Amino acid sequence: MTKRKTGKDYRKELSELNSKERILKAAVNQRLLELTKAYPDIDLPTSRAGGLKCKDIAHPWIIQETNIDAVIEYIEAIEQHLANVHPHKQSAIEFPDRDCISDKSPDGKHQYEGDSKHCTHCGFNKNYF
Numbered sequence: 001m002t003k004r005k006t007g008k009d010y011r012k013e014l015s016e017l018n019s020k021e022r023i024l025k026a027a028v029n030q031r032l033l034e035l036t037k038a039y040p041d042i043d044l045p046t047s048r049a050g051g052l053k054c055k056d057i058a059h060p061w062i063i064q065e066t067n068i069d070a071v072i073e074y075i076e077a078i079e080q081h082l083a084n085v086h087p088h089k090q091s092a093i094e095f096p097d098r099d100c101i102s103d104k105s106p107d108g109k110h111q112y113e114g115d116s117k118h119c120t121h122c123g124f125n126k127n128y129f
């Protein structure tokens, strides 16, 4: 028979779970921050009048104050948008800094004209980090 858990055991388990949750939330928030900076003009699901674009929430303090379920919903919406536009360019979604999601890019790399920080093909913002 297993030993009955003590209050101390439960406290330790709960503390470990809370710690894991904090680490997961930080990773999820970081992912949304990267995606919103990489794709500033993608629309996000919202009931807000006038809509909501990635660039509207592309700041650590805004994302930190956003409910974790909404953060995941936004990530899914961005992934879905990118997958719909270019279903065969999954790697570009994984590595937005390296690969262009636009079929107009001749070599699959982002193209920047003059001083523009946005890719002329897909709108990727090269200063997103």
Ligand SMILES: [Zn+2]
Pocket: 099, 100, 101, 102, 105, 109, 110, 111, 119, 120, 121, 122, 123, 124
């Ligand atoms: Zn591009």
